């Protein structure tokens with residue numbers, strides 16, 4: 294079964310063709326670079342950029358997969374969460390195409406897409422697993438009973454983990470979005486240089502908080518002279534990253550122990566973080582736990598993960614409705 298997936302919830306325009314939920318035939322991703330000069334995504338600008346590029350990217354995805362629209366059995370598009378203008382571009386395009394070609398249609402939750410990137414790439418992953426979703430918009434700890442049945446154990450009280458990486462990167466002059474650049478800089482720094490706060494690390498909840506950490510780093514930098522900052526830039530990046538990652542790893546591992554779950558998945562843009570991966574590996578070494586993460590391309594926003602959700606949901610519940618609307622604040626447990 295060939296599923297065509299469409300993703301336009303933020304600043305990536307992406308169209309993918311996935312066979313049977315596991316085999317990616319194409320996954321074309323265009324990241325809009327125009328927002329870097331504004332220091333963040335401008336919704337109106339993003340919508341217009343999606344409108345300009347969605348049709349050429351759709352043709353490219355078909356071409357790379359060596360199929361035509363007549364080979365497509367299912368169309369899946371992100372309906373939320375995300376920015377309403379960008380969401381409407383991809384969703385309307387998908388619905389128009391499904392209607393014109395009489396192809397079944399599935400609206401997809403973007404957060405479920407991140408989680409499903411692991412199911413797409415790791416067929417041996419246990420159905421019942423624990424999923425840490427960490428992106429620019431989300432920090433969620435989810436018990437996946439099986440695909441489609443989720444219990445949200447915890448989430449952030451304020452900023453998302455990726456948002457904290459982006460804001461600290463911005464204060465450090467690394468540009469936007471700066472998560473990946475901060476990760477790279479941190480590799481040459483000393484993570485023990487300064488101990489930034491680990492928010493709500495030792496309580497018995499699975500909640501997270503990132504706004505205090507972000508402010509602590511900003512205040513710390515403010516007090517430094519230009520020379521001191523330059524000299525210790527990498528150390529500050531590494532120390533911030535260590536604090537941000539430690540809370541994610543410790544709370545996730547506490548949850549798998551509490552719930553007696555073997556498999557852990559991480560997904561979303563921050564799952565690309567090298568220290569998050571290495572700290573998890575260090576802590577689970579020699580234990581029964583298994584860690585899964587998507588390849589780099591499937592960590593950040595992409596349409597292959599959306600196509601995979603569409604396929605698995607279609608297997609479970611059949612086609613969705615063409616009246617599906619964009620829902621900017623769609624929750625994972627609302628679907």
Ligand code: KG4
Nearest residue numbers: 428429430455472473476562563566593594
């Ligand atoms: O999943 P994603 O593409 O978009 C959302 O759904 O939000 O995630 C983007 C986020 C950005 O905040 C970006 O800075 C962060 O993921 N990110 C990273 C890394 N690569 C991307 N954060 C830390 N380390 C990285 N290597």
Ligand code: ZN
Nearest residue numbers: 407428593594
């Ligand atoms: Zn995302």
